[in-house]
Amino acid sequence: MKGRLYVSHFLTSWTDRVFEFSCFLFIGDIFKTSLLLASIYGFSTTISAIVWSSWVGRLADSTSRLLFVRLTMLVQKSAIVASCILFYIILEYNYRPYLLYSLVVVFGCALKLAFIANNIAIEKDWVMVMTDGDTEVMLTVMKRIDLFCKTMAPVMIGSVMSFGPSVGAIIIAVWNIISVVIEYQLVFQTYKAFPRLASKNKDYVQSRIGEQAPLLNDSSEETSGTNDTGTGVHQHQPQQEEEHPVSFIEYIHHKIFPASLAMAMLYLTVLSFGGIMISYLKIAGYSDWSLGMLRAVAGIAGIASTYILPYLSAKIGIIRAGVWALWFESATLVPVVLSFTTWGSQSPWGPIMLFGGMSVSRIGLWVFDISETILMQQMVDNSQIGSISGWQHSLCNAFDLSQYVLTAIVSDPNDFIIPATVSLGAVFAASISYTVFVKQERGHLFHIKKRS
DSSP states (O other), X not given: OHHHXXXXXXXXXXXXXXXXXXXXXXXXXXXXXOSHHHHHHHHHHHHHHHHHHHHHHHHHHHSOHHHHHHHHHHHHHHHHHHHHHHHHHHHHHOOSHXXXXXXXXXXXXXXHHHHHHHHHHIIIIIHHHHHTTOOHHHHHHHHHHHHHHHHHHHHHHHHHGGGOHHHHHHHHHHHHHHHHHHHHHHHHHHHHHOGGGGXXXXXXXXXXXXXXXXXXXXXXXXHHSOOTTSOOGGGOOOOOOOOOOOOHHHHHHSTTHHHHHHHHHTTSOSSSSSHHHHHHHHHTTOOHHHHXXXXXXXXXXXXXXXXXXXXXXXXXXXXXXXXXXXXXXHHHHHHHHHTXXXXXXXXXXXXXXXXXXXXXXXXXXXXXXXXXHHHHHHHSOGGGHHHHHHHHHHXXXXXXXXXXXXXXXXXXXXXXXXXXXXXXXXXXXXXXXXXXXXXXXXSOSSOOOOOO
């Protein structure tokens, strides 16, 4: 029965990844000389997420699960279809491009919120109920699906764009209309197959979290049942309290906050195959097809992380897997920044440093992403998971917003070294924040085995 949710998640992720990549290609085809318009799109969609993510999280806690997920799907697909129609008009007829672009931005804001809402509902809530709190396997499979879509969608779009951007816009719109009908039914069938989804009473899930919490500690601590501080997360007890919205002050005082902050700071980056980097590389002369293939390579590295994480979790625990992953990402991004220096740009090794470093860094990023998601579910009372997830999305989008502000100010592609350097600094800051979290939870950073 879980397979139906996997298929639905695949369709949702595929449509989102296709549009995420193609949107910036469309913008690059229309506005060819600057990163400003791409930055404005990213800025606007991100600011909407900052303002409304916490509200979306509260709505997820208080609304019928089936109704809420169906609404997220309808908003997502409608926004993509409308945006593709507008892109088609601009590309084919050049009719009032700036006016129609502004409407695309509005639909992009709705799409961003719908994606956040769906993520909170499915990954933070439905999966918890369907697995009785033992989420690691199911979350890893879903992340693998998402990374597969992130890998293959750009390749498909790069091929479709060979027929022309306007044709690509129509194909994407038609696919979304077909997809929403299939997803609508798959979600309903999953909902019926798990009757507990009909109830918002989550006490039984909390009891399961208490049982699964030993996964958080390193392997030696799992065996002993205690950690160095004597107050490890595996002692987390279910709280029998009614659902209530979590304030921002409560969020920043929660023990998960340093890990959540680390996740958020990773969003202040142009050192990925996101919209800004795609726009920069398109201006630099890379074709749509080559960009799709380069992003696919990074996606393959990301998929590898979903196989690495279970191994690390079994060997050293979820908490330590996260800290190793973040410092690995920091190290592999150093040559990426060096590729934008005068020496790097003139060296034959420059492209290898750029694309190789970004691709390999995805392993660290996604190992940490899955680890932090599991920690969130195991350390946060389930009655508050929607609210705290909403605050985390708001914080992530605040840092995401910063990259668009930065690239709007430094919009000349010749000065790309500046946002690249700031991005590397943000990844190092995230690594430090999570290291603080590890010290707080484990009482030490390096586990030293005692001699018998």
